[in-house]
Amino acid sequence: MARMKFLADAERCIECNGCVTACKQEHDIPWGVNRRRVVTLNDGVPGEKSISVACMHCSDAPCMAVCPVDCFYKTSEGVVLHDKDLCIGCGYCFYACPFGAPQFPQDGAFGLRGKMDKCTFCAGGPEADFSAAEFRKYGRNRLAEGKLPACAEMCATKALLGGDGDAIADIYRNRVLVRGKGSEVWGWGTAYGTPDRPAAKPGG
């Protein structure tokens, strides 16, 4: 197992926000915090593209580099996690992150900024596996259950792939070769097949 990564396929994403909903439901995320969101480029213009964005679990994560209390760590699977007991909610990680992944729950009369919250690749955090404390602070630990992140598994069009970087890159490469490019990507031929490439049939 190399490094756990997400891969978003802009050709397939239909902006259904199923990944966002799956994430919020899986981890019981409070109002105002979005560990994952769907970003649409050229919204409303023909040819618009959407991608699902969350923490990309960078190999050389800038959030880890700038954290003044060093509350970040990287697991052996390449998942970037942090210790909420140590986080001081300063927001440096938010400024450093190129994806806007770190989220800060706001609470209280003056919108007090809480401790940072972000995508955990459904790997929980530094608490006992499956404990109430782990769920409350970091959400469900699906990786320890032998499952992939809820967002990727929930994606209806499989635009969002999650897992070992090499494995999902192979899936994506194969997909690009099969579907072609430009006008070949979507359309009649893709849906119903062409003489040289018959339509796909559901198998068992």
Added chain:
Amino acid sequence: MNARLVAAILLALPLFVAAGCGEQQAVTVFKQGTYQGKPDARPWDSADFKGDKAEWERAINTRMTGQNEYVRIKGG
């Protein structure tokens, strides 16, 4: 004051004096560039896999390949 009480006080005195030594460190000792938080368990050390890394990798691989619909649909 009876001798037994005095002896008990003398024996208990070091415990009170040394009580402060057992205090937990409340402030993080900062080490530049080193993770300061609590340790985390590996995913295959959970109750579901009991340290069996191969079994965990098999479970994850099954789900990863399941994301490729071309291997699930004939003629794709």
